[in-house]
Amino acid sequence: MRFTKMHGLGNDFIIIDDFHAKPSRDYNKLAPRLCDRHFGIGADGLIIVLPSVKADVRMRIINPDGSEAEMCGNGIRCFAKYVYENGIAKKQVMSVETLAGIMKPELYIENGEVKSVRVDMGKPDFEPANIPAFMPGSRIVERPIEVDGEHYSITSLLMGVPHTVLFVDDVDAVDISTIGPKLEKYYAFPKKTNVNFVQVLNDHEIKVRTWERGAGATLACGTGSCASAVASAVTGRTGRSVTVHLFAGDLFIEWADDDTVFMTGPAAEVFRGEINI
Numbered sequence: 571m572r573f574t575k576m577h578g579l580g581n582d583f584i585i586i587d588d589f590h591a592k593p594s595r596d597y598n599k600l601a602p603r604l605c606d607r608h609f610g611i612g613a614d615g616l617i618i619v620l621p622s623v624k625a626d627v628r629m630r631i632i633n634p635d636g637s638e639a640e641m642c643g644n645g646i647r648c649f650a651k652y653v654y655e656n657g658i659a660k661k662q663v664m665s666v667e668t669l670a671g672i673m674k675p676e677l678y679i680e681n682g683e684v685k686s687v688r689v690d691m692g693k694p695d696f697e698p699a700n701i702p703a704f705m706p707g708s709r710i711v712e713r714p715i716e717v718d719g720e721h722y723s724i725t726s727l728l729m730g731v732p733h734t735v736l737f738v739d740d741v742d743a744v745d746i747s748t749i750g751p752k753l754e755k756y757y758a759f760p761k762k763t764n765v766n767f768v769q770v771l772n773d774h775e776i777k778v779r780t781w782e783r784g785a786g787a788t789l790a791c792g793t794g795s796c797a798s799a800v801a802s803a804v805t806g807r808t809g810r811s812v813t814v815h816l817f818a819g820d821l822f823i824e825w826a827d828d829d830t831v832f833m834t835g836p837a838a839e840v841f842r843g844e845i846n847i
Contacts, residue, residue: 571595571847573604573611574652575840578644580789580818582840584613585652588620589627598636600847605634611845614788617645619653625665625672627653633784641670641730643792643821647687647837650675654684655839670730688834691793694800694825695728702732704758712805717752724753725801729831732763732783733797737807741769741779750781766794770807777815790816796831799823 574585584604586597601616603609615631622628629649631642646666653659654677666673676688695701696709703710703726710726725735734753738744744767753765762783769777778798780791795814802808803825810825821835 572842572844574842575611575613576648576652576837577840578647578790578792578835578837579816579821581644581791582613583615583617583631583642583645583648584611585648586616586618587652587656587658588618589653589658595847597630597632598638601632601636602634604845604847611843614782614785615639615642615645617642617649619649619658622667625667626659626661627664628667631668633782634786635784637784638669639731639784641668641673641793643689643691643730643794643796643833644790644835644837645792646673646675646689647792647835650677650687650689651684651837651839654679655682668730684837686834686836688832689792691796691831691833692730693829694797694831696726696804697728698726701726701728701763702760703763704760711801715756715758717756720749722749722753725805726759726763727797727800729793729797729800731793732759732761733766733794734759734763735766735768735798735801737768737770737802737805739769741767741777744779746779746781746787750787754781754783764791764794764797766791766798766801768798768802770802771815773808774811775813775815776802776808779817789818790821792821792833792835795821796823796833800825800831
């Protein structure tokens with residue numbers, strides 16, 4: 571099986587092109603093996619390129635544990651770069667079918683190469699039933715909870731996938747690998763949740779680290795950056811446009827007046843290869 575390795579600010583993916591094939595592989599079972607960093611290729615997720623009957627192309631994203639995600643912000647930028655540069659969807663603005671709906675990445679191209687991608691990420695949804703979250707009220711904004719004897723104040727929303735945001739004084743001092751999985755599996759989130767730790771630097775800059783459900787701590791999370799930006803604005807900590815500083819670089823997030831969230835950032839190809847499955 572041939573593959574392409576790509577990353578968006580260090581959030582890395584294995585791209586499998588099944589656009590012209592008849593998929594017969596069980597990618598949910600293959601993902602844990604292929605994403606294993608010691609015995610496989612190594613990645614934060616597996617992305618499958620497929621044809622679509624209602625968009626230019628369809629994207630599947632499989633987590634390293636074999637579960638399937640509705641969407642992935644860094645992944646869709648890599649996906650868009652791949653399908654454009656490989657002639658599958660030769661459009662500056664393309665439509666991509668995902669489990670979270672139709673996404674429309676806009677490509678910034680220089681000399682035939684995609685340098686960055688701006689993605690309409692849709693609108694945030696704070697309704698607990700839609701996240702989903704078993705909590706009362708119409709919004710979960712700075713809601714106090716207790717987990718294993720520790721008290722946290724959380725803001726939760728659906729940004730294509732479930733996200734929970736915690737504001738901290740120093741994100742680098744937080745034990746993400748301990749707190750992250752506890753909140754990911756908190757009983758109120760029946761489909762689990764991604765967990766974002768956010769340090770507000772000023773009214774237009776934030777620093778984010780994310781624990782992703784099904785993947786663990788990653789170097790960057792696109793939907794998490796969007797959720798963090800929205801949470802920062804809705805709690806009055808920042809304006810509606812912020813630069814999100816991640817471990818390996820920055821994303822620019824805009825929360826427009828019509829509630830649509832736009833994410834702009836890079837994507838890069840690392841290498842191509844072939845693996846015997």
